[in-house]
Amino acid sequence: MNYSTPTLLVIALLAILVVGRIIRSPVAPGRIAFALAAVASVWWIAMVVLRLNSAELSDKILFNRLAWFGIIATPLFWSAGFLDHAGFSRVTRPLPIALMLVLSALAGFAALTDGYHHWIYTGIINTERPSFAYGWLFYALLGGMYLCMLMACLLSISQLKRASRLHRRQMIALLVATCVPWACNAAFVLFEFRLFNDDPTPFAFSATVMAVLFAHHRGKLFIAPPIARDIIFQILPDPIVVLEPSGLVLEVNPAAEKLTGFSAETVGTKLPSSNPLMQFLAANAQRESRKPLVHFTAMGKIFEVSIQPLEPWGRQGSVMIVLRDVTAREAAQKELSDAGQALKLRLEENLRLQQKLEQQAFHDHLTGLFNRRHASTVIPPVLSGASGQEPVSLIIVDLDYFKQVNDRYGHDVGDKVLASFATILSDSLNDSEMAFRHGGEEFLIVLPDTSRDQALARCAQWRHEYATRTIAELEDALSFSAGIAVAPEAGTSLAACSKAADIALYRSKISGRNNDTVWGEHLDGMAREGSVGKGPAGGHDMPVVPADRKAALP
Incomplete structure (x- = not known):
């Protein structure tokens, strides 16, 4: 046994240890391919040990040929594991693995049958080692292995910038091991470099084995692998679609395959212009501050769209579109909006009802004027502010012969008469003036900052308009009688002024109706009969009218 045998046995033991570590490791990118590469390397090293310790040339040649099963499989599976670890997971799917096994088996079969075709070895140069002259298939297989390892290294190096610090250390260790x-091997084939007077490649695998053990122990290889990229892409519930500017589909995840118009076969095809995702290829689609929404009507789904340009990854104009299902959110927002609109309508209806109730509470339903109850609230503050410079006139109007109108023509005609006079008042009053239906055919009018003469002029204006009103059912002209109390002369309270105006109204009615009387002047021209009392302000004489006499007035 020469000096290389113990070394190779140690390497083989280390390789077996690596296989054991890999098998016990959790599922991780490259795990299966690295395990197959380690098994293939153990086979290769075992054949080298048997060759070195065989005495017969025929045995050496046989073990040398058997080693080709491992010579081809080791770099193939190593390159596949390296690429899988770097993020290129497709190389370790069942079909590529099966192709690698078939290629390794064909290479081994070609080596075993080389005595018939001499495609790998054309002759023996040294019978002691032995060493051979190489045929075309040797260089083809060697070139193929070199190309696989070169591609694995270059693609893995391209991923270093994106990798985390831990995964970068793992990839550097694997790169060295590759x-x-x-x-x-290249030095041996091209420059006849030897170690222990033999091919240094099996010995170099000691560095590979040590690198894997180091990456596993210190770099957490297979323990903390970069599996998130593939797992997230595969299991993410949000559909992900990668598109070129032309609409060519570069990639979709399983969630995207469920979208209308998508499937696993969509990759490599162009989306039709009618597809809702085509709108996001426009240049301005990426500048929207608010994430847009896209509707897949056939699915009954609404998605929120996130757009990621792929220029930093060398894909000019291409975008990655991430769709988040917001159907439930949008439905909830619509329900909330509808509920808010319904609530708004209810509030508006309640407000209208409240205004209507307020209108009914303070207004007379027939004439639309304020009612007597409202008068007791709004008039006192006006009267209390009356002064000699700013007098307030309070007028009580009584429609003449209204009872006869009701008795002769009916209440409907009477209502028309009341409404007609209310319209005259409403049309003539300014913002500070107020009119009330005082009861029956009586109306109460309050005119702030209005003197005696101005109040009489207003009554004359109303009388003229009232007399010229035409009501089809009536033949005679309409008229009214009015009593006027001017505050503060007649008092500054509603009770005092109402009483004074009522007394003045009584004088207008007993004087023949259709005229106006101002309190304080109601006794002018009258023969004083009976007792004399004090007026509402306490400074004027006032006749005490017998109750039976006042009640007899129509």
Whole structure:
């Protein structure tokens, strides 16, 4: 046994240890491929040990040929594991793995049958080692392995910038483990470099084995692998679609395959212009501050769209579109909006009802004027502010012969008469003036900042308009009688002024109706009969009218 045998046995033991570590490790990218590469390397090293310790040339040649099963499988599976760890997971799917096994088996079969075709070895140069002259298939297989390892290294290096610090250390360790045996094999084939007077490649695998053990122990290889990229892409419930500017689909995740118009076969095809995602390829689609919404009507789904340009990854104009299902959110927002609108309508209806109730509470339903109850609230503050410079006139109007109108023509005609006079008042009053239906055919009018003469002029204006009103059912002209009390002369309270105006109204009615009387002047021209009392203000004489006499007035 020569000096290389113990070394190779140690390497083989280390490789077996690596296989054991890999098998016990959790599922991780590259795990299966690295395990197959380690098994293939153990086979390769075992054949080298048997060759070195065989005395017969025929046995050496046989073990040398059997080693080709591992010579091809080791770099193939190593490159596949390296690429899978770097994020290129498709290389370790069942079909690529099966192809690698078939290729390794064909290479081994070609080596075993080389005595018939001499495609790998064309002759023996040294019978002691032995060493051979190489045929075309040798260089083809060697070139293929070199190309696989070169691609694995270059693609993995391209991922270093995106990798985390831990995963970057793992990939560097694997890169070193790839390059050392590759460089040793190239030196042996091209420059006849030898170790222990033999091919240094199996010995170089000691560096590979040590690198894997180091990456596993210190770098947590297979323990904390970069599995998130593939797992997130595969299990993410949000559909992800990668599109070129032309609409060519570069990638979709399983969630996106459920979208209308998508499937696993959509990759590599162009989306039709009618597809709702085509709108997000426009240049301005990426500048929207608020995430847009897209509707897949056939699915009954609404998605919120996130757009990621792929220029930093060398794909000019391409975008990654992430769709988040917001159907429930939008439905809830619509329900909330509808509920808010319904609530708004109810509030508006309640407000209208409240205004209507207020209108009914303070207004007379027939004439639309304020009612007597409201008068007791709003008039006292006006009267209390009356002064000699700013007098307030309070007028009580009584429609003449209204009872006869009701008795002769009916209450409907009477209502028309009341409404007609109320309209005259409403049309003539300004913002500060107020009119009330005082009861029956009586109306109460309050005119702030209005003197005696101005109040009489207003009554004359109303009388003229009232007399010229035409009501089809009536033949005679309409008229009214009015009593006027001017505050503060007649008092500054509603009770005092109402009483004074009522007394003045009585004088107008007993004087023949259709005229106006101002309190304080109601006794002018009258023969004083009976007792004399004090007026509402306490400073004027006032006749005490017998109750039976006042009640007899129509």
